[in-house]
Amino acid sequence: MELLIERGVEGAGMEQIAKRAGVAKVTVYRRWSSKIDLLVQAVESLREEPPRLPDTDPADLPSAVAALLPTWSEQLADRRFQTLSARVLGAGPDHPELLSAYLEHLVRPRRDRAEEILTQAREVGALPAEADIPVLVDMMTSAVIQRLLLSTVPVSAVEVADYLRALLRQVGFRFPSG
Known part of the structure; x- marks a missing residue:
């Protein structure tokens, strides 16, 4: 989410995401097949019930x-x-x-x-x-x-x-x- 907020979709590449997470890019790809899949899951994780x-x-x-x-x-x-x-x-x-x-x-x-x-x-x-x-x-x-x-x-x-x-x-x- 930080990279998406800071750099937008195009600036939040898998390599940058892996680097920010402190893991190898292959580790990220094992869990998500694409950057968009990862970003979609990140957005989904923000769901909260409004007051x-x-x-x-x-x-x-x-x-x-x-x-x-x-x-x-x-x-x-x-x-x-x-x-x-x-x-x-x-x-x-x-x-x-x-x-x-x-x-x-x-x-x-x-x-x-x-x-x-x-x-x-x-x-x-x-x-x-x-x-x-x-x-x-x-x-x-x-x-x-x-x-x-x-x-x-x-x-x-x-x-x-x-x-x-x-x-x-x-x-x-x-x-x-x-």
Whole structure:
């Protein structure tokens, strides 16, 4: 992962990977038939469950979302995560299997969690009843990519949390006052 983040797909050759791991190149080839197979497995290993909302009264859902924004923002503000995302998205046309692994193991769990939370928000009236949840998630994903991956200016976790809060407000999410 370090080489992929530092140098991209083309710069993360089997020889460099073996050298970084302190093993012979043949040792790497015994386990993986290609660099892309190795990188796909490395991306798959990053899978983690996004934070869940605590079990609370449905009326407290907006407060629970507000409390989770800093946690979600930490990863989004991490330059290594941003660089990894940019590298994999950029490599997609040449290495679709790597992009597929990224989408399945890093993006899909977060999309699913966002859809779950926004559906709950719609059910408790924190989002308009006519809100199209998959479209909202697409809009939010696109906005995050625009803000974090297409910008050369680093942003802090606090700035990301503020941006996510503004984005949610823009789509009609009703945060608690105060």
